[in-house]
Every structure is written in structure tokens, then in C-alpha cells.
Amino acid sequence: MTDELQRLRAGALAGARTLRIAAGLETFPHEVFDLADTLEVLDLSGNHLSTLPDDLHRLHRLKVLFASANRFTELPTALGACAQLEMVGFKSNRITHVPAEALPPRLRWLILTDNAIAALPDALGDRHRLQKLMLAGNHLRALPGTLQRCASLELLRIAANRFDALPGWLAELPRLAWLAMGGNPFNEAAEARARSGHGAAQVGWSSLYVGEVLGEGASGRILAARLPSGAGQRDVAVKLFKGEVTSDGRPLSELAASLAAGRHPRLIPVLGRLNGHPDGTQGLVMERIPAAYRTLAGPPSFESCTRDIYPAGLRLPCDVALRIAADVASALAHLHGRGLAHGDLYAHNLLWRPDAPSGQACSLLGDFGAAAFAPPGPMGDAARRMDVRAFGVLLAELCDHAEGPLPDGARTLAGDCLAERPATRPDAAELAARTVPWAAA
Template identity: 70%
Template structure:
């Protein structure tokens, strides 16, 4: 029994707003109802639960409920009766059925990643507050047609399913900015071709000397390494994929997109795919960035849902904001020119350095976990304009954090372009090449002088 469960059963958690218990529970602890007048966030992930009490709605203040890594085979209908429930997360269960009754009326954020769902109810489209829908790693062959009614939907993860095609109505979703769609039946051929291409240089494991772990993402571990080649030793980073499905999809989709992206001065470039690992592990060898690079922001929180969290009080000199805007636009235009959509263009996926030397990159666009190949035709163009909307949101955030005074002109320019990028009708937004040209023209004085 965990300390938190002991305290709950002893009545020592009166007034709690948040409760997290991972204790191999097979049954819902009834003592949780003693917190009904205050409890807002309940996390029962990492247990052995397969059902919830029918009167769960007694937790009348509950806003967030997580039950990932449990034994549910059906999304419990009891959730749908919770009057204030907005965020529901049942990742990595064995859910095959999602009844309409399980969808709370105020649903804003639904996570059903890594389950066995083949079909979703049309009633999902009757949840007008829905902003974030995460469905990667299921068995979906289609999406509910009424989902097109969810005009507030901003983030959609449908990668690693069994879709034969994307629905055409995606091109009319006015706020959709972050879409992961790789690893489906319609793009498996092009992904396999990218991974196996002769241009995807293989780098032998035995030519590398791996060192400390630099970090860990959803799809893999990143290690510092030294590559011994014909031109001598070279500092690199090695990303070793875990192999399991992530919230963005399959790691192999990320590998395909990363290799197809090629090298660019404003991305974290991939040097080649890993070959000859003694355990058969898949991986990428990448340029290693220096310790002076750091993420521009942190990922969204429960409260912000789809918006990044910046350091309190962050203020950017106009020259720095200009250079970040230009660098990210340049990277995005490059990806689009290679037939790739990023799918997750966020400040938390941008590395920046405050004191970049003149003429060198001030920002790098990274994390290709949601990146994928754009389909041909109008739908592919719509997916690129979704990236443009995400860029517009980032640009607006830069403008909000730009120092006043000398930054006034940039703030005005950036605000106007951000509004153009976020127009409801996708075809009215500028394309990636136009963004790169326009922001480069703004930034040229800053790029020249630092």
C-alpha cells in the first residue's frame, strides 16, 4: 500500500484537490468519494482497474481523470455523467469499445492513445468544446463524420492506425494546427521508401562511441556520442528508439520523416540511420547541439491545453525575436519543400540561444515525432497550412514577449502576419515559402548585426 493510499484511508486528505494513486488497485477506493466537495484532478494510472463505480458523478467537482496503464476494455459510461469533467486520459489500456454515453458533455481533451479501438461514436462530434483528441496507436479505419462539427479542435493525433485515407473535411477545420497522421495504410509505402532509400546513409554502430544520456523523449533515448570517420572524430547525438507507439505515432514514422528531411541549417540535422546495433535497435545519428541551446518554452499544461508554457517574465529583444521567427520559418519552408509536414510546431520543440553569433542560427526546429509525408493534392496543401497556423500561434507568442520600444515595429509586423496565418479558411493563409521570405526580410538587419 502506498503512502498516499494509506493517508486516503486514514482520512488525512480532507480538502484535497488533486489525488494520484498507483498501487496495483483492482477496485476503485470508495474513500475517494469523501473528497467529492474538493477533488478536481484524479489520477489512477498504473493500476489494475477494469471498471469504475456507476455513481462516479458524485465527484461533482472533478475536471481531470486519468486511468492510463490499467485493464479497461471499454471506456466507462460513468464518465459521461460527470458534470464538470473536461479531460479524460485512458492511454495504454485494452479499450476496444467507446460508448457514446462515456463522453462527458464538457469534454475538452480526450486521450485514448495505444488501445484497440476500431470505431468511435458519432456522438464525439457533439462535444463542441473539444480541443485536443489523441488517438494514435489504435485500429481506426475511419473517423466519425460528425467530428467535422468540432470547430474548436486544435490538436489531433491519428497516427499509427489503419486509415486508408484522410477525410477530406480535415481541410475545412478552422483551428486545427497540430496533426499527426503518419503510420497509416495510405502512407506506409512512402515511409518505407524513405527509410530504405540509398540516400539514408547507414552509420555503423561500431563507428560510434556512445556516452552519457542527454535526454529522453516519447519515442527514444538520446545519447552523446563520438563518430569516428575518415575526417576524424566528430561529436554527434544518437537517438535510440524504444519501438513502442507514442502519443505521436510509430518511431519508424519519425525515422522516415527525419531521413527524408535532409540537412538544413535551421533544423537539428540527421546524419544517417543507425546500423549494426548489437540488439538490433533502430536509431538515428544526429548533429549534437551545444549546451548553450535550450527549449524556447515548456509543453502545454492541464490549464493551457494546447498552448505552451513560457518562463514567467521572459522578454526577448526585438533582434532575437526576429531571428527566431526567421529561422523557424526557414526550417518550415524547407520541410514543406521536401513534402513533409511537421505536425507539432510548438515553442517547446524549438531550441534557441540568446547570444547567437551574427549570421548563425538563433533557433533550431526539432522533434519530428509527429512529422509525416503530406498526401498529394489539395489535402496535402491543407496539411501544410495547418503547420502555418501553428507558426502563426508561435509568432504571436513571440510578439507578446518582445520588449517594447525598439521592438514596436516587429510586434506590429508579427501580429499582422500571425493573424494572416490563423485565418479560419485554410486557403487564405500564406504558404511556408512566403513566410520564410517575409520574415527573412524583417530579420536581415538583425542577422547582419546580431
């Protein structure tokens, strides 16, 4: 029994707004209802639960409920009666069925990653507040057509499913900006070609001097390493991919996109694909980024849902904000030219340095976890226009954090990218051209 569960049962958590219990629970602890007048966030991830009580709605202030890594085979219908519930997360369960009655009326953010769902109810399209829908790693071949009524939908993760094509109506969603679609039948052949190693350097594990862990994300760990180079050694980073499905899709899709992206001065340079790991682990060897670079923002919070969280009080000199935008536009045009969509163009996936000398990268675009080969034809163009909308969000944020007078064209370009008629947005090549003067600001 965990300390949190003991404290709950002892009545020591009165007034709590957040409760997290991972204690091998097989039944819902009814003492939770003692917190009904205050509880807003309930996290029951990492237990052995398969049901929730029918009277869950007694938690009348509940806004967020996580129950990932449990044993649910159906999304509980009790959720649908929770009047204030906005965020629902049931990742890595055994869910095959999503009843219409399980969808809360105020739903904004639904996470059903890594389950076995083959179909979703039409009622999902009636949740007009829906902004974030995360469905990677399921058995979906289609989405309910009613979702095209969800004009507020901004982020969609349908990677690692069974789609033979993207639904055509996705191209018309006015605010969709972040789409993960890799690892589906329509782009599996392109991914396989990219991973086959044609034109990509190979770096042997035995040639690396591997050091400490630099970081760890959903798709893998990043290790410090040194690679022999001429008469000396060069500092590199090694990303070792995990095998599990992440919120963005399969790590092997990220590997394929990273290799296909090729070289560009505003992307984190990939030196080659790792081979010969003793456990057969897939990986990439990349340039080690100097410590002067740091992440521009943090990822979205429960409250912000789809918007990054910038450091409090951050003010960017106007020329720095413009250079960041120009760097990203250049990188995005390069990716689109190579048949890729980034799918996760966010400030939290940018590294930047405020003191970058003129002519050097002020920022570097990374994290290819949601990147994918865009399908040919109109839907590929639609996926790229989604990236352009994401760029518009980023540019507007950069303008808001800029210190000093901005050129008139900055907010105009942001507005053009945010146009709710996707076909009227500029393409990435135009973005790069319109931001060229900013690169030398």
C-alpha cells in the same frame, strides 16, 4: 500498498485537489469519495482496473481523470455523468468500444492512444469544447463526420491507424493546427522508402563511443556519443527509438520523416541512420547541439490545453524574436518542399540561443515525432496549411514576448496565418519570403 493509498485510507488527505495512486488496484478505492468536495485531478494510471463506479459523478469537482495502463475494454459510461470533467486519459488499455454515454459534456481533451478502437460515436461531434483529440495507435479507418462540427478542435493525433485517406472535411476545420497522421496506409509506402536508406548515410554502432543519457522522450532515449572524424573525434548525439506507440504515433514514422527531411541550417542536423545495434534497435545519429541552446518554452499544461508555457517574465529582444520566427519559417518551407508536414510546430520543440552571431541559427526546429509525408492533392495542402496556422500561433506568442517595437508586418503575418478559412492562409514559401528581412535583424 503505496504510501498515497495508505494515507487516503487513514483520512490523511482531506482537502486534496490532486490524487495519484499506482498500487496494483483491481477495484476503485471508495475512500476517494471522501475528497469529493475538493478533488479536481485523479490519476489512477498503472493499476489493474477494468471498471469505475457508476456513481463517479459524486466527485462533483473532478476536472481531470487519468486511467492509463489499466485493463479497461470499454470507456466507462460513468464518465459521461461527471459534469465538470474536461480531460480524460485512457492510454494503453484494451479499449475496443467507446459508448456515446461515456463522453462528458464539458470534454476538452480526450486521450485514447494505444488501444484497439475501430469506431467512435457520432456524439463526439456534440462536444463543442473539444480542443485536443489523441487517437494514435488504434484500428480506425474513419472518423465520425460529426467531428466537423467541432470548430474548437486544434490538435488531432490519428497516426498509426488504418486510414486509406484523410477525411476531406479536416481541410475545413478552422482552428486545427497540429495533426499527426504518419503510419497509416496512405503514407506507409513513402515511409518505407525513406527508411530503406537510399541516399542516407549509415553509422555503425561499433564505431561510436557511447556515453551518458542526455534525455528521454516518448519515442526514445538520446545518448551522448563520440564519432571518429579525421584524426580526432566529433561530439554527436544518438537517438535510440522505442518500439511502443507514442501519443504522436510510431517511432519508425519519426525515423522516416527525420531521414526524409534532409539537411537545412535551421533543423537539427542528422548525420545518418544507426545500424548494427546489438539489440537491433533503430536509431539516428545527429549533431550534438551546443549547450548554449535551450528550449524556448514548456509544453501545454492541463489548463492551457493547446498553448505552451513560457518561462515567467521571459522578454525577448525584438531582433531575437524576429530571427526565431524567420528561422522557423525557413525550416518549415524546406520541410514542405520535401513533401513533409511537421505536425507539432510548437515553441517547446524549438532550441534557441540568445547570443547567436549574425548569420548563424538563432533557433533550431526539432522533434519529428508527429511529422509525416503529406498525401498528394488537396489534403496534403490542407495538412501544410495546418502547419502554417501553428506558425501563426508561435509568431503571435513571439510578438507577445518581444521587447521593443515590432515591424507592422509581424502581427499582420500572424493574423494571416491564423485565418479561420484555411485556404486563405499563406503557404510556407510565402512565410519564408516575408520573414527574410527579419533573419538579419
